[in-house]
Amino acid sequence: MTATAPRMTLVLGGARSGKSRYAEALIEAVPGPWLYLATAQAWDDEMRARIALHRERRPEGWSTQDVPLALAQAVAAAHGPVLVDCLTLWLTNVMLAEADLPAAVDGLLDACAAARGPLVLVGNEVGLGIVPDNALGRRFRDEAGRLHQRLAHQADRVVFMVAGLPLTVKPSPENPGASA
Numbered sequence: 001m002t003a004t005a006p007r008m009t010l011v012l013g014g015a016r017s018g019k020s021r022y023a024e025a026l027i028e029a030v031p032g033p034w035l036y037l038a039t040a041q042a043w044d045d046e047m048r049a050r051i052a053l054h055r056e057r058r059p060e061g062w063s064t065q066d067v068p069l070a071l072a073q074a075v076a077a078a079h080g081p082v083l084v085d086c087l088t089l090w091l092t093n094v095m096l097a098e099a100d101l102p103a104a105v106d107g108l109l110d111a112c113a114a115a116r117g118p119l120v121l122v123g124n125e126v127g128l129g130i131v132p133d134n135a136l137g138r139r140f141r142d143e144a145g146r147l148h149q150r151l152a153h154q155a156d157r158v159v160f161m162v163a164g165l166p167l168t169v170k171p172s173p174e175n176p177g178a179s180a
Contacts, residue, residue: 005030005081005118006156006172012125012148013161020054020085022159022166023120027083030118032061035082037075039090041068054085068093072107080117087123087151088144095140105147112154123148125160 009026013019027034036058042048055064067074071090075082084090094104112119127145132138152158158170 007118008112008115008155009118009120009157009159009172010148010151010155011120011122011159011161011166012169014125014128017161018164018166019122019124019161021057021164022161023083023085023122024058026120027081027118028059028061030081033080034062035078035080036062036064037067037071037078037082037084038064039066039068039071039084039086039093041089041093069097069099069104072104072111075108075111075115075119078116081119082115082117083120083122085122087121087147088126091144091147092140095136095143101143105150109150109154112151121151121155123151 005026009023011019011023011026038051038054040047040051042051058064065074068090071084075084090108094101112121123144125148126141132141152170155170157168157172160167160169
């Protein structure tokens with residue numbers, strides 16, 4: 001990402017694929033201050049440790065807002081470069097809260113379209129594995145796929161992370177020949 005950074009980049013990949021580090025590097029390539037919109041909720045020690053690791057590796061210049069549900073509002077209110085991590089945790093939170101999912105997704109898409117600075121969104125690609133054995137798991141997988149498709153359509157660039165390597169799925173208009 002350069003001074004002419006894509007308006008919106010979607011970074012997808014599996015667990016521990018390097019999505020967050022790559023997304024952080026994209027945002028840090030433009031002048032800060034940078035805003036990290038975190039959707040995770042620390043329900044247990046393992047999740048608290050993951051959140052702490054993410055916070056510790058970010059250098060000064062980042063501010064963090066915890067937005068487990070109000071993601072659209074936070075994106076809409078932001079000025080400057082924004083990193084959203086992660087879409088699938090946000091989707092989980094919305095589904096478990098039994099909120100109006102179509103309205104929440106539409107609100108997020110509208111906020112992303114109106115973002116005032118570079119926006120990088122991180123999501124877990126969950127549709128490449130086995131079919132979940134329960135209805136909630138299958139619904140989540142399907143909703144995540146639909147959310148990612150809609151955001152990918154709207155994004156200027158889409159990157160898929162595999163083993164720490166970025167694969168450009170949709171190059172940005174500013175650099176159509178780029179591979180990462």
